[in-house]
Structures are given as C-alpha cells and as structure tokens.
Amino acid sequence: MKKILVPVDFSEYSEYALEAAASIAKSQNAEIIALHMMGLSEAVINKNESKEVYEAMYYLKLAQKRFEEFLDKDYLTNVNVTDTVYNYKNFNEINDVAKEHGADLIVMGSHGTSGLTEVFVGSNTEKVVRTSEIPVLVIKGNPKQFLLENVVFACDFEKESIRAYQKAMKLFKGFDTNVYLLHVNLPNERFRSTSEIEEKVREFLYQADLGNLDALDNVVYVADYSVEDGVFSYSNKINADAIALATHGRKGLAHFFFGSVGEDLANHSDIPVLTFRI
Structure with a gap:
C-alpha cells in the first residue's frame, strides 16, 4: 500500500479517519492524501467579476489555513501527508480523485445512525462507499491505535463476490491479518442445509483461490435471524x-449484498467497516 486518501471536512469524524489512516500509513510506510472539497458553485468559479474571484480565493485560503491547524497532530509525526483542495460538490467524484492520485484505500469518518429504523441514505460516506472502485474504510469513533489483526469478512459466497473477495x-x-470468512445462515428462503452451504463455500474458494482450499480452515458458519445480527454477534465475540x-455499488437501498446489509453495518456498527466493490 502506497497511498491513502482521507476526505476531510475538518469535523471530529474526519479527524478519527485521519488518525486511523496515520496508523495504517506507519505500518505500511504509506503516504496520506488529505482531501477537502470546497463545493463552490460554478457561478463563483467561472465568473470574471472581481467579487466572485475574491470569494473563491478567500475560501481557498481559508481551507489552506484550516488544513495547517487540522494536520498539526502528534500522531502524524513521521507520516508523509499531502493536503489538496478540490471544488467538487458531489462526493461521488471522490472515486475519480482517488484514481487520479493512485490511492489504494479511502478512509472516511462517519457518525452513522443510532437506531435500527434510521437509514443513512444520501450521506457523503454512503455516496463514496456506493461509488468507489477502491476499498473504503469507514471509521465511526476515535480509533486510538487502529489495527487490522483480526477481521471478519462477511460473504454470501456467490460467484459475483469473487472479485471483491480477491481484492480483500x-x-x-x-x-x-487473520481473516475469518463468515457465512450467516437465515431461517427464511435463503436457508440451506449444512452440506449445501459447505459445498457452495468450497466451490467459491476453489474458484477464487485458483484451486487452493487452505482458506476453508478460516470459514465460520453462524445461524441468526438477520445477516446484520449474525455479523455483529460474531465480530463482537472475537473482538474483531x-x-x-462486498458491495454492489447500486443506487438506492439495494446496493449492497443481501439488500441493505452493508449500509446497515456501515451505519450502525461501532466497529470499523471496510467495503470492497464487486
């Protein structure tokens, strides 16, 4: 890993993301690219009138000054950090910025939601997760020392998830990292017998790992009333x-595997969530 992109709005949540990115950068000897998006209207940018020009310059200088203060952190010592400002207003365009800079990972902070009936639709984090071709790490709270020693990879073990699995x-x-491959069996139309699940997982790994079945030792089977509950339960059990x-990148509520599970997990989990585009 060489470059980590961190979108910054100067909030405490983007600082959480920055601190997590710093931990990763130190372990991987990677560079952090701190990105701020001003979101000025095209009218302000394109007009030649002095008032609009000065307004654009004012916001640019303000962003640069705030970066100086925001990046003055002890945890960034010995970390190569580059700050950059774009005028994109649409967070979907962060994928283009990430590719332009050759980023290997996007780290974002998110406050998410607290109730299971609430949905974080339309948020900047949700937009980035949905559109990014690059893995996105969503940080919900102060990471202190962020580690990736034990990770639960929740998978449906469908063929379309192979690419995301390989990226992960x-x-x-x-x-x-110790990776636990988790399959959640549900008491509904998706229910399968143990032998059916094991055969499906075996075929998936045989194809994904080019005939190598060593990963079978890391597969965990959990039965629960929802995928979200099963993932939470097991992740908390092993202190992940x-x-x-894996995400589909579709619009609306059905853009994650198993419907909105990815969205639910990213919004309601206090555990960091890492998404990989299918």
Missing part, C-alpha cells in the same frame, strides 16, 4: 478490529 485478501495479506463486506 490481497489487501489483508499486506497487513498479515474491522468488518469487511
């Missing part, structure tokens, strides 16, 4: 450092 395993290999998921 490649990233985790660089961290020497993060939950990893």
Whole structure:
C-alpha cells in the first residue's frame, strides 16, 4: 500500500479517519492524501467579476489555513501527508480523485445512525462507499491505535463476490491479518442445509483461490435471524478490529449484498467497516 486518501471536512469524524489512516500509513510506510472539497458553485468559479474571484480565493485560503491547524497532530509525526483542495460538490467524484492520485484505500469518518429504523441514505460516506472502485474504510469513533489483526469478512459466497473477495485478501495479506470468512445462515428462503452451504463455500474458494482450499480452515458458519445480527454477534465475540463486506455499488437501498446489509453495518456498527466493490 502506497497511498491513502482521507476526505476531510475538518469535523471530529474526519479527524478519527485521519488518525486511523496515520496508523495504517506507519505500518505500511504509506503516504496520506488529505482531501477537502470546497463545493463552490460554478457561478463563483467561472465568473470574471472581481467579487466572485475574491470569494473563491478567500475560501481557498481559508481551507489552506484550516488544513495547517487540522494536520498539526502528534500522531502524524513521521507520516508523509499531502493536503489538496478540490471544488467538487458531489462526493461521488471522490472515486475519480482517488484514481487520479493512485490511492489504494479511502478512509472516511462517519457518525452513522443510532437506531435500527434510521437509514443513512444520501450521506457523503454512503455516496463514496456506493461509488468507489477502491476499498473504503469507514471509521465511526476515535480509533486510538487502529489495527487490522483480526477481521471478519462477511460473504454470501456467490460467484459475483469473487472479485471483491480477491481484492480483500490481497489487501489483508499486506497487513498479515487473520481473516475469518463468515457465512450467516437465515431461517427464511435463503436457508440451506449444512452440506449445501459447505459445498457452495468450497466451490467459491476453489474458484477464487485458483484451486487452493487452505482458506476453508478460516470459514465460520453462524445461524441468526438477520445477516446484520449474525455479523455483529460474531465480530463482537472475537473482538474483531474491522468488518469487511462486498458491495454492489447500486443506487438506492439495494446496493449492497443481501439488500441493505452493508449500509446497515456501515451505519450502525461501532466497529470499523471496510467495503470492497464487486
């Protein structure tokens, strides 16, 4: 891993993301790119009138000054940090910024939601998770020393998830992470017998790992009333450092595997959530 992109709005949540990114950067000898998006209207940017020009310059200088204060953190000592300001207003465009800078990971802070009936639709974090072709790490609270020693990768073990699985395993290999591959069996139309699940998982790993079935030793089977409950329960049981998921990148509430599970987990989990685009 060489570069980590951290979108910054100067809130405490983006500081949580920055601190987590700093821990990762130190362990991987990576560079942090701190990104602030001003969101000025095209009218302000394109007009030649002095008032609009001065307004744009004012906001740019303000962002630069706030960066100086925001990046003055002890945990950034010995970390190579580059700050950059874009005028994008749409957070969907962060994917383009990440690719432009060659970022390997996006780290974002999010306050999420507290109640299971609430939905974090339309948030900046949700937009980035939905559109990013690059893995996105969502940090919900103060990470202190962020680690990726034990990670739960929740998977449906469908063929369309193979690419996301391969991306995840490649990233985790660089961290020497213990990865627990989790399948949640539900008491509904998705219910399968133990032998059916085991055969499905075996076929998935045989194809994903090119015939190598060593990962079978890391597969965990859990039965619960919802995927979210099963993932939470097992992740808390092993004190996981993060939950990893595959995402479809679709619009609306059905853009994650198993419906809105990815969104629910990213919003309601205090454990960091790492998403990989299918």
